Amino acid sequence: MLVLAIDTATPAITAGLVELTADAVRPRAARVTENARRHAELLMPGVLAACADAGAKLAEVDAVVTGVGPGPFTGLRVGMVTAAALGDALGVPVHGVGTLDAIAADVAAGEPLVVVTDARRREVYWAAYDGAGTLLDGPHVTAPAALVDRLPELGATAAAGPSAAATGLAVRSTAGPSPVGLVAVAAAALRAGAEPAPLEPLYLRRPDAVPPGQAKKVTTP
Structure with a gap:
């Protein structure tokens, strides 16, 4: 089974391909870029580069594993949304695991x-x-x-x-999660063909951004 692993819960933007067999979790390729502010720009290039390094196409991926945090709101959701979109496009299951x-x-x-x-x-x-x-x-x-x-x-x-x-x-x-570590956590569920649980991010606190409050009424004398 060829598994794409993604994590953006830390400053490390992690993408890689992992071969999961009945008794092993083997790395095929990994791309890790340290940049706390460019998760959205760098994640998909990392995914495609990892595929090229492994000599595989995205269409060959059998499952996706993504870290669900905990992590800062903006960075974390980049990886999770990307994983969900790829899973939907490829028609493969997406498993969330704790970073x-x-x-x-x-x-x-x-x-x-x-x-x-x-x-x-x-x-x-x-x-x-x-x-x-x-x-x-x-x-x-x-x-x-x-x-x-x-x-x-x-x-x-x-x-x-x-x-x-x-x-x-x-x-x-002092490293963030590797593709092998991410897949290892999901290995039992992947091997069993278990239905993935809904992706739920672990923010552990409220995001900084909040909806604006109701505008103050302006009265005239």
């Missing part, structure tokens, strides 16, 4: 782990995992200090993700 889960799958630390990414506004997104990569707590959005205060309770001994250094723990990786 932090994918980073944890990439690291495969074998030890209690927290995955931490930048949430802006002097906050971080984080989630805690056991040594097998199973989610224990989160995802949450908090100040870094609030996460550090919880580390003894969580029992984590290492950290991963672009903002891992904020924890003071041993850092296993």
Whole structure:
């Protein structure tokens, strides 16, 4: 099975093709560009470049996997909308997976782990995992200090993700999710041919943009 993987929940704009077999998740090609403000402009060129690198056509893709965050509102929705549009155009299923889960799958630390990414506004997104990569707590959005205060309770001994250094723990990786990590999280559902759940973004807080309020009435004397 040839799977297209996409994630735009972090400053890393990730696109890649992954070969999923009955017992393996094999990378075919990956394009990762670091740019926190150009997700919309760079994602599809990355998808097409990954296809060219893999010697495959988009029409050969059997499924799409996309990260659903948590992540900033604008960047996150670029990847999810693109994944949904490609799935519709190609007539293939689209599976959403947690971005932090994918980073944890990439690291495969074998030890209690927290995955931490930048949430802006002097906050971080984080989630805690056991040594097998199973989610224990989160995802949450908090100040870094609030996460550090919880580390003894969580029992984590290492950290991963672009903002891992904020924890003071041993850092296993500062990368965003890879195509292999994204597909690994969805592998069981893909192999089983399960119906994907509706794509639901993990914003964890309200977007900055809000509808304008009702205009004030102007009275005349």
